[in-house]
Amino acid sequence: MxxxxxxxxxxxxxxxxxxxxxxxxxxxxxxxxxxxxxxxxxxxxxxxxxxxxxxxxxxxxxxxxxxxxxxxxxxxxxxxxxxxxxxxxxxxxxxxxxxxxxxxxxxxxxxxxxxxxxxxxxxxxxxxxxxxxxxxxxxxNTAIRAFRDEVVDAIGTKNLVDVRSPDEFSGKLLAPAHLPQEVAQRGGHIPGAINVPWSKAANEDGTFRKDTELAELYKEAGLDDSKETIAYCRIGERSSHTWFVLHELLGDESVKNYDGSWTEYGSLVGVPIELGDGSKA
Amino acid sequence: MSAPLTGDGCGAPVQGQSLAGIDVDKETVIQGVVTAGGTPVPQAYVRLLDASGEFTAEVQASPAGEFRFFARPGQWVVRALSRSGNGEATVTAAIGVNETPLAVAS
Incomplete structure (x- = not known):
């Protein structure tokens, strides 16, 4: 591709x-x-x-x-x-x-x-x-769509890429004030997820960065290319942007988008949640 | 805790300068007008960068050039991209309204 x-x-x-x-x-x-x-x-x-x-x-x-x-x-x-x-x-x-x-x-x-x-x-x-x-x-084609049970099972086995802003990832922010209907019950991120905000994949005019820069970005963030990958954000739209980068531009066929994202995961009863910037993970 | 109103979710709210409904005793509002040669520039793309230059949020300014972000106290950069050129301004924001004029030039 x-x-x-x-x-x-x-x-x-x-x-x-x-x-x-x-x-x-x-x-x-x-x-x-x-x-x-x-x-x-x-x-x-x-x-x-x-x-x-x-x-x-x-x-x-x-x-x-x-x-x-x-x-x-x-x-x-x-x-x-x-x-x-x-x-x-x-x-x-x-x-x-x-x-x-x-x-x-x-x-x-x-x-x-x-x-x-x-x-x-x-x-x-x-x-x-x-x-x-x-x-x-x-x-x-559910080969590109991840559901909640699969995401819970992916903890510790697959790459989880959280593409929200660092403050949402760490749990400091739950939700933007203008969209109260999409509030998750808890803040934070899925344990072991790496945080690569979607914006790092784009230039300021909205175009995608070069393939070589994109490949370096995820490698540096700790994406393990020997594992399958699930991308998520809050409601699945920013993670579609990252899914496009990983699956379509960088050609990783294993990548799925979890459209339930944090508004689903952060409201599930009993699932593990990690707080902070992920540096101890 | 105050969320940047855009960039964290989806569609940007309509940009305008009325403070109706905004709790300025709690929110850290960064707002201003994008101008070129003293004249407002309509519908520039304005992004909020944190102290390290990291992207935080983006809005499209109103037809009158107005933009607004909901941030936290601290140092921020607002940067405008427009057909009349680009420009940026630094603001040390506190709780309340932080007026931040933003001039662009080509």
Missing amino acids: SRDDVLVSAEWVEKNADSDGVVLVEVDEDTTAFDGGHIAGAIKLDWKKDLQDQVRRDFVNKEQFEKLLSERGVSNEDTVILYGGNNNWFAAYAYWYFKLYGHDAVKLLDGGRKKWELDGRPLSTDPADRKATTYSANEP
């Missing part, structure tokens, strides 16, 4: 956005950014409303995903180019999600919305004109 298979540049998007078989998709938590201006031709996906079940805590299922993409005009043959705000967190989450349901022709716009804006590239408020399709998804 090379970088060109999974990432496109802003220049590429400007040249190819109108091509048949290319669909631009902006993925945000708050879609007001999209509504105020987006890359011409892009459709939007709402991270929470479109990609999560509105009753149970889980993804939309296969049938719901098929219905969503059919309505938005995405076909199985299309190459899906994802981008978004927050340094592509939610776009990376959607990337992982498309892969989960078996859509292989999916790429991220390197740098996302931030790089596009900082470059001064044009934005449009025109709605996309796409005809409905009949999209067919695969059964979810």
Whole structure:
């Protein structure tokens, strides 16, 4: 897998956005950014409303995903180019999600919305004109999704990469004040996890760092490449960014994203929790 | 304990200068306006770096150039990236509102 298979540049998007078989998709938590201006031709996906079940805590299922993409005009043959705000967190989450349901022709716009804006590239408020399709998804590929029991079993045997900020990792912070509904019951991290904040994998313009720098980053942090790896954060979006780096850019096929993340783990009864910066671990 | 309001979770809240609903006796608020040549710069990307230069949070400034972070007392750097150029400012924050003007230049 090379970088060109999974990432496109802003220049590429400007040249190819109108091509048949290319669909631009902006993925945000708050879609007001999209509504105020987006890359011409892009459709939007709402991270929470479109990609999560509105009753149970889980993804939309296969049938719901098929219905969503059919309505938005995405076909199985299309190459899906994802981008978004927050340094592509939610776009990376959607990337992982498309892969989960078996859509292989999916790429991220390197740098996302931030790089596009900082470059001064044009934005449009025109709605996309796409005809409905009949999209067919695969059964979810759980080789890239970790569940709670697997995470508990991974303590002491697999690499656990906590990609939250150091203060969340140490247990000083539980949750950001504007999202009280996602508060875990306890602070801290999974015992033995290493802390590599997602931001270390990105340049300040939102693009990914070079492969050689990324490989060095995780090696220095103590990632053991002879072991399988699970990445987690708070709600699974920042860890999708790191899953993308490890699985797609660095080619480690063993990496899973634990989307339950700290909001699940930190609320489980009886599981071990470690506090502090991990230096004694 | 006060959380940086962004960067730790997901979507950044709307940036603006009203302090309604914010407990300034508890929170360490770092806020200001991004300007270039004295004129506000809309929608710059503003990041909060800790004393060691480590990334902590990022928000997109409002159309009037306003940004705000919820930090802890101590030394911080705010850094703006914009089409009008980049810039940074250092702030030694205390509990309450810490106004931090942030000029950019190309």
